[in-house]
Amino acid sequence: MRYISTRGQAPALNFEDVLLAGLATDGGLYVPENLPRFTMEEIASWAGLPYHELAFRVMRPFVTGSIPDADFKKILEETYSTGPDGVFAHNAVAPLRQLNGNEWVLELFHGPTLAFKDFALQLLGRLLDHVLAKRGERVVIMGATSGDTGSAAIEGCRRCDNVDIFILHPHERVSDVQRRQMTSILGENIHNIAIEGNFDDCQEMVKASFADQAFLKGTRLVAVNSINWARIMAQIVYYFHAALQLGGPARSVAFSVPTGNFGDIFAGYLARNMGLPISQLIVATNRNDILHRFMSGNRYDKDTLHHSLSPSMDIMVSSNFERLLFDLHGRNGLAVAELMNSFKATGKLSVEEDRWIEARRLFDSLAVDDEETCRTIAEVFKNTTEVLDPHTAIGVRAARECRRSLDTPMVILGTAHPVKFPEAVEKAGIGKLLELPKHLFDLHEREERSTVLPNDIKAVQGFVSSHGNRGKPL
Numbered sequence: 001m002r003y004i005s006t007r008g009q010a011p012a013l014n015f016e017d018v019l020l021a022g023l024a025t026d027g028g029l030y031v032p033e034n035l036p037r038f039t040m041e042e043i044a045s046w047a048g049l050p051y052h053e054l055a056f057r058v059m060r061p062f063v064t065g066s067i068p069d070a071d072f073k074k075i076l077e078e079t080y081s082t083g084p085d086g087v088f089a090h091n092a093v094a095p096l097r098q099l100n101g102n103e104w105v106l107e108l109f110h111g112p113t114l115a116f117k118d119f120a121l122q123l124l125g126r127l128l129d130h131v132l133a134k135r136g137e138r139v140v141i142m143g144a145t146s147g148d149t150g151s152a153a154i155e156g157c158r159r160c161d162n163v164d165i166f167i168l169h170p171h172e173r174v175s176d177v178q179r180r181q182m183t184s185i186l187g188e189n190i191h192n193i194a195i196e197g198n199f200d201d202c203q204e205m206v207k208a209s210f211a212d213q214a215f216l217k218g219t220r221l222v223a224v225n226s227i228n229w230a231r232i233m234a235q236i237v238y239y240f241h242a243a244l245q246l247g248g249p250a251r252s253v254a255f256s257v258p259t260g261n262f263g264d265i266f267a268g269y270l271a272r273n274m275g276l277p278i279s280q281l282i283v284a285t286n287r288n289d290i291l292h293r294f295m296s297g298n299r300y301d302k303d304t305l306h307h308s309l310s311p312s313m314d315i316m317v318s319s320n321f322e323r324l325l326f327d328l329h330g331r332n333g334l335a336v337a338e339l340m341n342s343f344k345a346t347g348k349l350s351v352e353e354d355r356w357i358e359a360r361r362l363f364d365s366l367a368v369d370d371e372e373t374c375r376t377i378a379e380v381f382k383n384t385t386e387v388l389d390p391h392t393a394i395g396v397r398a399a400r401e402c403r404r405s406l407d408t409p410m411v412i413l414g415t416a417h418p419v420k421f422p423e424a425v426e427k428a429g430i431g432k433l434l435e436l437p438k439h440l441f442d443l444h445e446r447e448e449r450s451t452v453l454p455n456d457i458k459a460v461q462g463f464v465s466s467h468g469n470r471g472k473p474l
C-alpha cells in the first residue's frame with residue numbers, strides 16, 4: 001500500500017514511513033493511494049469475530065508490505081485484549097447499548113483513558129515500538145489536545161522505549177479529570193505543556209513544527225493526532241464492528257458522530273467507501289461549528305473559539321477536513337493546496353457548488369449548544385437511567401434531529417465516559433454520583449507535573465529541544 005499527500009507535492013510513502021511522518025513535507029495529509037474495497041460476502045463472513053480478528057481483516061491491506069501478518073496479528077491481539085490484565089475493560093471491547101427502539105450507543109470508552117482515542121492510540125504506541133525497535137531509532141512525539149487525545153497518547157506511548165512525548169493542551173481549558181489523566185503520568189520521557197492559548201494555537205504549533213524540524217537537531221518528529229494516518233485507520237474498524245452486530249452488511253446502518261477534528265467521522269466515510277453499507281453519516285458539533293457551517297451553507301470560515309461543556313470538541317479548524325476536500329476535488333492535490341493556502345491567508349473557504357452538493361449528499365450535520373446538550377443528558381437519563389457524557393449527548397441530539405429513517409438502526413458513537421465531565425453532568429441536573437473506575441480511583445490525589453508556557457512557538461520548541469532526550473537536551 002502506498003500513501004499520497006492531499007497537496008500532491010510530497011513523495012508517496014509506504015505505511016511504515018507514513019506512521020513516522022505526521023504531516024507530509026508539502027504540508028498535506030497522507031491518504032491511501034487506493035482504498036481497499038471489500039465485497040458484501042467478505043464482510044458478512046466476519047460476523048462474530050473477536051474485535052482483534054476483525055481489526056486484522058479491516059486494517060491488513062493498509063499495512064501490507066510494512067508489517068508482517070504474524071507481527072500485526074500479535075500487536076492487535078495485545079491492543080484489543082480484555083480480561084483482568086487486558087487493555088479494554090469490557091469483554092466486547094466496544095459494546096453497543098440500546099437507548100430505545102432502533103437507537104444505539106457504541107460505547108468507545110472502556111479503554112484505559114475512557115475515550116475513543118484509546119482504540120487508535122493503544123495501537124499506535126505498539127506500532128511505533130515495533131517499527132522503532134527494528135530501525136534502532138529514537139523519535140520525539142508532539143501532540144495537541146483539547147482533552148482526550150493527550151492522555152490516550154501518553155498512555156499508549158509511555159512504555160515505548162524509543163520515544164519522548166510532548167503534549168500541548170490549552171491551559172485551564174480541559175476538564176479536571178482530563179488534565180489529571182495527563183499530568184499525573186510521570187516519567188522522564190513524558191512532558192505536559194499547558195499553553196496560554198486555545199486548542200487551535202496548540203494544533204498550529206504542532207503542525208508548524210513539522211514544517212520546521214531543525215530545532216530537533218536531526219531527531220525525527222512523529223504525530224499522535226489524527227493527522228497521522230494510523231489514527232484514522234484504527235478508527236475505521238469500529239464502524240464494521242457496530243454494523244456487523246446490527247445485521248450488517250445485509251442491512252445498512254446510520255451513524256451520528258460527535259466530532260471536532262473530523263477524524264472520527266472521516267473514518268466512517270472511509271468504512272462506507274470500503275464497502276460497508278452506511279445509509280447516513282451525521283456530523284455532530286458543539287457551538288464551535290465550522291463543520292456544520294460548511295455542510296449547511298458552504299462556509300468553512302474561522303470563527304472565535306468558544307469554551308463549552310464539551311471541551312474535546314472546542315476546535316476552530318478541523319484538520320481532517322482537508323482529507324475530504326481532496327476527495328471532493330477528484331484527488332487533485334494542487335487544487336487542495338491552492339484552497340488551503342488561501343484559507344491560511346483569509347481564514348475563509350468555500351467550494352464550487354457541485355462539490356458542496358456532493359458533500360451534502362455524503363453528510364448531514366447539526367450544531368448543538370450547551371443548553372441543548374444538558375437537556376439531552378437529562379432526557380436520556382430520565383428515559384433510560386443512562387448517563388451520557390456531553391459529547392455523546394451531542395451525537396444523540398443530532399441523531400434525533402437529522403435521522404432519515406426509523407427503520408434503519410442509528411448508532412451514536414459514545415466517545416467518552418461521563419465521569420470525565422462532571423460539570424456537564426451536574427448542570428444537566430443528574431444527582432447520581434459517578435465513580436472513577438478502579439485504576440483511576442486516586443486520580444485526584446496523584447502528583448501532577450506540567451509546565452505552563454506562553455503561546456509562542458519558539459518557547460515550545462526551545463522546551464522540546466532541551467528536554468527531548470529523556471528529559472535532557474537533544
Ligand SMILES: N[C@@H](CCOP(=O)(O)O)C(=O)O
Nearest residue numbers: 145146147148149225226312
Ligand atoms: N478532540 C481531540 C483534539 C485533537 O484531535 P485529534 O483527533 O486530531 O487528536 C482531543 O480530545 O484532544
